[in-house]
Amino acid sequence: MRETQVGMTDEAPPERLVDLLDRLLHHGVVAEADVSIGIADTELVRISLRAVAATAFKLSARLDGAEQRMAGNTCPASDSRPLR
Amino acid sequence: MTRARWMMHGVLDADAPCSPILAPRLRQLRAGGLRALVSPAPLPAAPPAQRDNLERAALAHHAMLCAVSRDSDVLPFRFGQGFLSVTGAWKTLEVHAPSWRRRVAALSGKLEFCCRLEAPLGPTEDDPNPTATGRAYLSAALERRSRRASKAAMLQDAAGNVAALVEQRGLHCRQLTGESGVPRFDILVGRAGARDLRHQLEQEATRWAAHGVALHVAGPWPPYSFTAIAEHAHA
Numbered sequence: 001m002r003e004t005q006v007g008m009t010d011e012a013p014p015e016r017l018v019d020l021l022d023r024l025l026h027h028g029v030v031a032e033a034d035v036s037i038g039i040a041d042t043e044l045v046r047i048s049l050r051a052v053a054a055t056a057f058k059l060s061a062r063l064d065g066a067e068q069r070m071a072g073n074t075c076p077a078s079d080s081r082p083l084r
Numbered sequence: 085m086t087r088a089r090w091m092m093h094g095v096l097d098a099d100a101p102c103s104p105i106l107a108p109r110l111r112q113l114r115a116g117g118l119r120a121l122v123s124p125a126p127l128p129a130a131p132p133a134q135r136d137n138l139e140r141a142a143l144a145h146h147a148m149l150c151a152v153s154r155d156s157d158v159l160p161f162r163f164g165q166g167f168l169s170v171t172g173a174w175k176t177l178e179v180h181a182p183s184w185r186r187r188v189a190a191l192s193g194k195l196e197f198c199c200r201l202e203a204p205l206g207p208t209e210d211d212p213n214p215t216a217t218g219r220a221y222l223s224a225a226l227e228r229r230s231r232r233a234s235k236a237a238m239l240q241d242a243a244g245n246v247a248a249l250v251e252q253r254g255l256h257c258r259q260l261t262g263e264s265g266v267p268r269f270d271i272l273v274g275r276a277g278a279r280d281l282r283h284q285l286e287q288e289a290t291r292w293a294a295h296g297v298a299l300h301v302a303g304p305w306p307p308y309s310f311t312a313i314a315e316h317a318h319a
Contacts, residue, residue, distance in 0.1 A: 028162035
Protein backbone atom coordinates (compact mmCIF):
# COMPACT_ATOMS: atom_id res chain seq x y z
CA MET A 1 0.00 0.00 0.00
CA ARG A 2 1.33 3.44 -0.82
CA GLU A 3 2.68 5.67 1.94
CA THR A 4 0.80 8.66 0.58
CA GLN A 5 0.15 11.62 2.85
CA VAL A 6 -3.43 12.74 2.79
CA GLY A 7 -4.88 16.05 3.94
CA MET A 8 -8.00 15.58 6.04
CA THR A 9 -9.49 19.02 6.34
CA ASP A 10 -8.34 22.56 5.75
CA GLU A 11 -6.93 22.82 9.24
CA ALA A 12 -5.71 19.30 9.87
CA PRO A 13 -2.19 18.08 9.15
CA PRO A 14 -1.70 15.20 6.71
CA GLU A 15 -2.28 11.67 7.88
CA ARG A 16 -0.80 8.49 6.49
CA LEU A 17 -3.05 6.83 3.95
CA VAL A 18 -2.67 3.42 5.60
CA ASP A 19 -3.96 4.79 8.90
CA LEU A 20 -6.90 6.40 7.19
CA LEU A 21 -7.82 3.28 5.21
CA ASP A 22 -7.56 1.19 8.36
CA ARG A 23 -10.15 3.45 9.93
CA LEU A 24 -12.47 3.50 6.92
CA LEU A 25 -12.39 -0.29 6.50
CA HIS A 26 -12.75 -1.29 10.12
CA HIS A 27 -14.87 1.38 11.73
CA GLY A 28 -18.23 2.95 11.05
CA VAL A 29 -21.75 1.65 10.95
CA VAL A 30 -22.20 -1.79 9.40
CA ALA A 31 -25.38 -1.84 7.35
CA GLU A 32 -27.21 -4.89 6.12
CA ALA A 33 -25.61 -4.53 2.73
CA ASP A 34 -26.02 -6.71 -0.35
CA VAL A 35 -22.46 -6.42 -1.60
CA SER A 36 -19.08 -6.25 0.06
CA ILE A 37 -16.27 -4.55 -1.80
CA GLY A 38 -12.95 -6.26 -1.16
CA ILE A 39 -9.57 -4.66 -0.83
CA ALA A 40 -6.05 -5.36 -2.06
CA ASP A 41 -5.53 -9.07 -2.80
CA THR A 42 -9.01 -10.28 -1.93
CA GLU A 43 -11.79 -10.46 -4.48
CA LEU A 44 -13.13 -7.08 -5.46
CA VAL A 45 -16.81 -7.69 -5.10
CA ARG A 46 -18.45 -10.52 -3.22
CA ILE A 47 -22.20 -10.95 -3.23
CA SER A 48 -23.40 -11.61 0.27
CA LEU A 49 -24.60 -15.05 1.25
CA ARG A 50 -28.00 -13.57 1.99
CA ALA A 51 -28.44 -12.40 -1.59
CA VAL A 52 -27.15 -15.70 -3.01
CA ALA A 53 -29.35 -17.72 -0.71
CA ALA A 54 -32.38 -15.63 -1.64
CA THR A 55 -31.74 -16.06 -5.36
CA ALA A 56 -31.11 -19.79 -5.05
CA PHE A 57 -34.25 -20.23 -3.01
CA LYS A 58 -36.44 -18.36 -5.48
CA LEU A 59 -34.92 -20.19 -8.46
CA SER A 60 -35.32 -23.56 -6.83
CA ALA A 61 -38.90 -22.83 -5.89
CA ARG A 62 -39.75 -21.71 -9.40
CA LEU A 63 -38.17 -24.73 -11.07
CA ASP A 64 -39.86 -27.22 -8.81
CA GLY A 65 -43.18 -25.45 -8.91
CA ALA A 66 -43.21 -25.90 -5.17
CA GLU A 67 -43.86 -22.36 -3.96
CA GLN A 68 -46.96 -23.39 -2.08
CA ARG A 69 -45.25 -26.29 -0.35
CA MET A 70 -42.30 -24.20 0.75
CA ALA A 71 -44.25 -21.14 1.82
CA GLY A 72 -44.51 -22.38 5.41
CA ASN A 73 -40.79 -23.18 5.70
CA THR A 74 -38.08 -20.87 6.95
CA CYS A 75 -36.72 -18.81 4.11
CA PRO A 76 -32.97 -18.21 4.10
CA ALA A 77 -33.67 -14.77 2.67
CA SER A 78 -35.33 -13.75 5.91
CA ASP A 79 -32.05 -13.90 7.80
CA SER A 80 -31.47 -10.28 8.73
CA ARG A 81 -28.00 -10.63 10.23
CA PRO A 82 -25.43 -8.39 8.55
CA LEU A 83 -23.14 -10.40 6.33
CA ARG A 84 -19.67 -9.48 5.19
CA MET B 85 -22.03 -8.88 -12.94
CA THR B 86 -22.81 -5.60 -14.69
CA ARG B 87 -25.55 -4.15 -12.50
CA ALA B 88 -24.84 -0.86 -10.82
CA ARG B 89 -23.97 -1.03 -7.16
CA TRP B 90 -24.58 1.72 -4.67
CA MET B 91 -22.68 2.59 -1.58
CA MET B 92 -24.12 4.28 1.50
CA HIS B 93 -21.64 6.79 2.95
CA GLY B 94 -23.48 7.97 6.01
CA VAL B 95 -26.75 9.23 7.43
CA LEU B 96 -27.79 12.50 9.04
CA ASP B 97 -30.98 14.11 10.25
CA ALA B 98 -33.33 14.79 7.36
CA ASP B 99 -33.49 18.48 8.23
CA ALA B 100 -29.83 18.99 9.09
CA PRO B 101 -28.07 21.74 7.15
CA CYS B 102 -25.73 20.41 4.55
CA SER B 103 -23.58 22.36 2.10
CA PRO B 104 -23.80 21.24 -1.53
CA ILE B 105 -21.57 18.20 -1.97
CA LEU B 106 -19.56 17.82 -5.13
CA ALA B 107 -19.81 14.12 -5.82
CA PRO B 108 -20.79 12.50 -9.11
CA ARG B 109 -24.21 10.88 -9.09
CA LEU B 110 -24.75 11.46 -5.38
CA ARG B 111 -28.26 10.59 -4.25
CA GLN B 112 -29.91 11.64 -1.02
CA LEU B 113 -32.51 9.17 0.24
CA ARG B 114 -34.99 10.10 2.94
CA ALA B 115 -36.82 7.80 5.33
CA GLY B 116 -37.67 7.70 9.02
CA GLY B 117 -36.51 11.26 9.65
CA LEU B 118 -33.05 10.56 8.25
CA ARG B 119 -31.21 11.38 5.07
CA ALA B 120 -28.73 8.86 3.61
CA LEU B 121 -25.95 9.81 1.22
CA VAL B 122 -25.64 7.22 -1.52
CA SER B 123 -23.48 7.10 -4.63
CA PRO B 124 -22.34 4.46 -7.14
CA ALA B 125 -19.78 2.03 -5.73
CA PRO B 126 -16.47 1.46 -7.54
CA LEU B 127 -16.78 -1.24 -10.17
CA PRO B 128 -14.41 -4.19 -10.49
CA ALA B 129 -11.22 -3.54 -12.44
CA ALA B 130 -8.12 -5.48 -13.44
CA PRO B 131 -5.61 -5.93 -10.58
CA PRO B 132 -3.23 -3.00 -11.33
CA ALA B 133 -6.09 -0.51 -11.50
CA GLN B 134 -8.07 -2.20 -8.76
CA ARG B 135 -6.11 -0.79 -5.85
CA ASP B 136 -6.05 2.75 -7.25
CA ASN B 137 -9.77 2.48 -7.90
CA LEU B 138 -10.52 1.50 -4.33
CA GLU B 139 -8.10 4.02 -2.90
CA ARG B 140 -9.76 6.83 -4.83
CA ALA B 141 -13.21 5.65 -3.77
CA ALA B 142 -12.18 5.41 -0.11
CA LEU B 143 -10.73 8.92 -0.16
CA ALA B 144 -13.84 10.27 -1.88
CA HIS B 145 -15.98 8.56 0.79
CA HIS B 146 -13.90 10.16 3.54
CA ALA B 147 -13.81 13.60 1.89
CA MET B 148 -17.58 13.60 1.52
CA LEU B 149 -18.14 12.69 5.18
CA CYS B 150 -15.63 15.31 6.34
CA ALA B 151 -17.38 17.97 4.25
CA VAL B 152 -20.79 17.08 5.69
CA SER B 153 -19.48 16.90 9.26
CA ARG B 154 -18.37 20.54 9.09
CA ASP B 155 -22.01 21.63 9.19
CA SER B 156 -23.93 18.69 10.62
CA ASP B 157 -23.76 15.53 12.67
CA VAL B 158 -23.22 12.62 10.34
CA LEU B 159 -23.16 8.95 11.26
CA PRO B 160 -20.35 7.51 9.14
CA PHE B 161 -20.71 4.12 7.49
CA ARG B 162 -17.94 1.59 7.03
CA PHE B 163 -16.41 1.82 3.58
CA GLY B 164 -17.06 -1.07 1.24
CA GLN B 165 -20.69 -1.94 1.81
CA GLY B 166 -22.86 -1.79 -1.25
CA PHE B 167 -26.43 -2.28 -2.39
CA LEU B 168 -27.56 -3.72 -5.68
CA SER B 169 -30.10 -0.93 -6.12
CA VAL B 170 -31.08 2.43 -4.70
CA THR B 171 -34.36 0.85 -3.63
CA GLY B 172 -32.45 -1.71 -1.55
CA ALA B 173 -30.50 1.08 0.13
CA TRP B 174 -33.69 3.02 0.78
CA LYS B 175 -35.40 -0.03 2.32
CA THR B 176 -32.41 -0.62 4.58
CA LEU B 177 -32.56 3.02 5.67
CA GLU B 178 -36.25 2.71 6.41
CA VAL B 179 -35.81 -0.45 8.49
CA HIS B 180 -32.81 0.78 10.48
CA ALA B 181 -33.85 4.43 10.83
CA PRO B 182 -34.91 4.21 14.52
CA SER B 183 -31.59 2.67 15.58
CA TRP B 184 -29.52 4.98 13.39
CA ARG B 185 -31.39 8.03 14.64
CA ARG B 186 -30.44 7.09 18.21
CA ARG B 187 -26.81 6.81 17.16
CA VAL B 188 -26.90 10.18 15.41
CA ALA B 189 -28.30 11.68 18.61
CA ALA B 190 -25.67 9.98 20.79
CA LEU B 191 -22.88 11.41 18.64
CA SER B 192 -24.48 14.80 18.21
CA GLY B 193 -21.94 17.61 18.07
CA LYS B 194 -19.00 15.19 18.35
CA LEU B 195 -15.93 14.77 16.15
CA GLU B 196 -12.98 12.43 16.34
CA PHE B 197 -9.27 13.06 16.68
CA CYS B 198 -6.49 10.52 16.31
CA CYS B 199 -3.24 10.76 18.22
CA ARG B 200 -0.44 8.32 17.35
CA LEU B 201 2.88 8.09 19.17
CA GLU B 202 6.17 6.86 17.78
CA ALA B 203 9.75 6.74 18.98
CA PRO B 204 11.71 6.16 15.79
CA LEU B 205 15.29 4.95 16.06
CA GLY B 206 17.87 7.35 14.68
CA PRO B 207 20.16 6.56 11.74
CA THR B 208 23.01 5.66 14.08
CA GLU B 209 20.86 3.21 15.99
CA ASP B 210 20.71 0.50 13.34
CA ASP B 211 21.99 -3.00 13.95
CA PRO B 212 25.68 -3.07 14.88
CA ASN B 213 28.11 -3.95 12.13
CA PRO B 214 28.15 -7.77 11.99
CA THR B 215 31.75 -7.79 10.71
CA ALA B 216 33.02 -5.98 13.80
CA THR B 217 35.16 -7.89 16.25
CA GLY B 218 33.38 -9.76 19.00
CA ARG B 219 33.94 -7.27 21.80
CA ALA B 220 33.06 -4.22 19.65
CA TYR B 221 29.96 -5.98 18.37
CA LEU B 222 28.75 -6.87 21.86
CA SER B 223 29.39 -3.39 23.12
CA ALA B 224 27.43 -1.81 20.25
CA ALA B 225 24.57 -4.30 20.66
CA LEU B 226 24.27 -3.64 24.40
CA GLU B 227 24.32 0.10 23.85
CA ARG B 228 21.62 -0.19 21.23
CA ARG B 229 19.47 -2.32 23.52
CA SER B 230 19.81 0.24 26.28
CA ARG B 231 18.79 3.08 23.96
CA ARG B 232 15.77 1.13 22.75
CA ALA B 233 14.65 0.41 26.32
CA SER B 234 15.02 4.08 27.15
CA LYS B 235 12.90 5.09 24.12
CA ALA B 236 10.25 2.51 24.99
CA ALA B 237 10.00 3.95 28.50
CA MET B 238 9.79 7.45 27.07
CA LEU B 239 6.99 6.33 24.73
CA GLN B 240 5.04 4.92 27.65
CA ASP B 241 5.47 8.17 29.58
CA ALA B 242 4.21 10.18 26.61
CA ALA B 243 1.22 7.85 26.21
CA GLY B 244 0.47 8.24 29.92
CA ASN B 245 0.51 12.01 29.53
CA VAL B 246 -1.92 11.92 26.62
CA ALA B 247 -4.22 9.56 28.54
CA ALA B 248 -4.13 11.90 31.55
CA LEU B 249 -4.88 14.92 29.37
CA VAL B 250 -7.89 13.19 27.85
CA GLU B 251 -9.14 12.03 31.24
CA GLN B 252 -8.69 15.49 32.71
CA ARG B 253 -10.97 16.90 30.04
CA GLY B 254 -13.52 14.13 30.63
CA LEU B 255 -13.39 12.98 27.02
CA HIS B 256 -14.31 9.61 25.61
CA CYS B 257 -11.21 7.83 24.34
CA ARG B 258 -10.15 4.47 22.92
CA GLN B 259 -6.53 3.55 23.47
CA LEU B 260 -5.18 1.03 21.00
CA THR B 261 -1.88 -0.48 20.06
CA GLY B 262 -1.09 0.09 16.39
CA GLU B 263 0.43 -2.30 13.86
CA SER B 264 3.99 -1.80 15.06
CA GLY B 265 3.15 -1.75 18.74
CA VAL B 266 2.90 2.03 18.98
CA PRO B 267 0.13 3.52 21.12
CA ARG B 268 -2.77 5.21 19.39
CA PHE B 269 -5.62 7.19 20.87
CA ASP B 270 -8.97 7.77 19.21
CA ILE B 271 -10.55 10.71 21.00
CA LEU B 272 -14.16 11.85 20.83
CA VAL B 273 -14.54 15.58 21.38
CA GLY B 274 -17.31 18.14 21.05
CA ARG B 275 -17.07 20.64 18.16
CA ALA B 276 -16.60 23.50 20.61
CA GLY B 277 -13.60 21.88 22.27
CA ALA B 278 -11.91 20.54 19.14
CA ARG B 279 -9.62 23.51 18.56
CA ASP B 280 -8.55 23.63 22.18
CA LEU B 281 -7.81 19.91 22.28
CA ARG B 282 -5.71 20.14 19.13
CA HIS B 283 -3.75 23.01 20.65
CA GLN B 284 -3.04 21.00 23.80
CA LEU B 285 -2.01 17.90 21.85
CA GLU B 286 0.30 19.98 19.67
CA GLN B 287 1.93 21.41 22.77
CA GLU B 288 2.49 17.86 23.99
CA ALA B 289 3.94 16.98 20.59
CA THR B 290 6.45 19.83 20.81
CA ARG B 291 7.45 18.84 24.32
CA TRP B 292 8.01 15.18 23.49
CA ALA B 293 9.79 15.85 20.20
CA ALA B 294 12.76 17.02 22.26
CA HIS B 295 12.90 13.53 23.80
CA GLY B 296 12.73 11.74 20.45
CA VAL B 297 9.03 10.84 20.70
CA ALA B 298 6.87 11.84 17.74
CA LEU B 299 3.24 12.57 18.53
CA HIS B 300 1.09 12.77 15.39
CA VAL B 301 -2.30 14.43 15.69
CA ALA B 302 -4.90 13.97 12.94
CA GLY B 303 -8.50 15.00 12.55
CA PRO B 304 -11.06 16.16 13.24
CA TRP B 305 -13.25 13.88 11.20
CA PRO B 306 -16.60 12.10 11.65
CA PRO B 307 -16.65 9.76 14.66
CA TYR B 308 -15.83 6.54 12.77
CA SER B 309 -14.44 4.74 15.81
CA PHE B 310 -17.35 5.50 18.09
CA THR B 311 -20.40 4.40 16.13
CA ALA B 312 -20.55 1.06 17.98
CA ILE B 313 -20.11 2.73 21.36
CA ALA B 314 -23.02 5.03 20.61
CA GLU B 315 -25.21 2.02 19.93
CA HIS B 316 -24.16 0.26 23.15
CA ALA B 317 -24.74 3.38 25.21
CA HIS B 318 -28.36 3.47 24.06
CA ALA B 319 -28.87 -0.27 24.40
